[in-house]
Amino acid sequence: MRSEHLTISRHRGARCIRARVSPEGIRVTAPVRTPAAAIDLFVQTHWDHLQQTFEELSRHMRHITWEPGSQVPYLGQWYELERSCGACLRGSVGIRAEKLVVIPALGGNRSLGEQVAAWYRQQAKSHIFGRCSHYAREMGVSYEAIRVKDQSTRWGSCSSRGNLNFNWKLVTMPPFVLDYVVVHELAHRRHLNHGAEFWTLVQRHSSRVEEARAYLKSYNLVFA
Numbered sequence: 001m002r003s004e005h006l007t008i009s010r011h012r013g014a015r016c017i018r019a020r021v022s023p024e025g026i027r028v029t030a031p032v033r034t035p036a037a038a039i040d041l042f043v044q045t046h047w048d049h050l051q052q053t054f055e056e057l058s059r060h061m062r063h064i065t066w067e068p069g070s071q072v073p074y075l076g077q078w079y080e081l082e083r084s085c086g087a088c089l090r091g092s093v094g095i096r097a098e099k100l101v102v103i104p105a106l107g108g109n110r111s112l113g114e115q116v117a118a119w120y121r122q123q124a125k126s127h128i129f130g131r132c133s134h135y136a137r138e139m140g141v142s143y144e145a146i147r148v149k150d151q152s153t154r155w156g157s158c159s160s161r162g163n164l165n166f167n168w169k170l171v172t173m174p175p176f177v178l179d180y181v182v183v184h185e186l187a188h189r190r191h192l193n194h195g196a197e198f199w200t201l202v203q204r205h206s207s208r209v210e211e212a213r214a215y216l217k218s219y220n221l222v223f224a
């Protein structure tokens with residue numbers, strides 16, 4: 001019954017035994033004083049369901065590793081990661097002939113992964129800044145600052161003061177998905193809720209709303 005994907009922990013703040021399933025595994029948390037037997041019974045009782053949910057979630061998941069030869073996504077397309085060398089382009093990352101080519105900096109101690117991650121964030125910034133300014137004009141709204149962050153659970157957010165936050169992973173998705181998230185957050189400059197008027201505004205500026213929402217819901221890339 002036990003699987004390598006199961007982790008059990010006790011938490012001071014926990015009121016009862018709970019299980020959470022994510023593509024990374026099954027986590028069971030229990031109050032500090034729960035006897036081990038009670039936790040075992042809980043896991044046994046729910047095991048089939050937990051295991052089934054986990055399998056469904058992880059079946060579609062893809063781990064992206066930063067190794068030469070692995071496939072990495074950019075704007076909805078996949079590229080082979082290649083480490084190259086070249087005197088004049090040291091420290092650069094770029095797309096060349098269907099490949100994402102990384103040329104390490106001279107004497108630099110950044111790993112391939114660190115270099116690609118920095119490039120992703122920089123690309124995310126430039127794409128998101130560009131799309132925000134385009135759609136803000138089209139929608140007749142304004143905003144304060146834009147930040148591109150490593151938010152794990154959100155794709156974007158908009159504060160009541162007009163500060164926009166976006167997840168850098170948007171740059172791995174097809175452009176229409178990135179555009180939808182930008183339009184969604186900018187629409188909050190008019191409506192700070194998800195009411196009917198909000199969605200009408202989003203629909204007016206984004207043509208593939210349902211498709212984009214489904215894409216975001218099933219997004220399953222995990223970067224090593």
Ligand SMILES: [Zn+2]
Nearest residue numbers: 184188193194
């Ligand atoms: Zn929203």
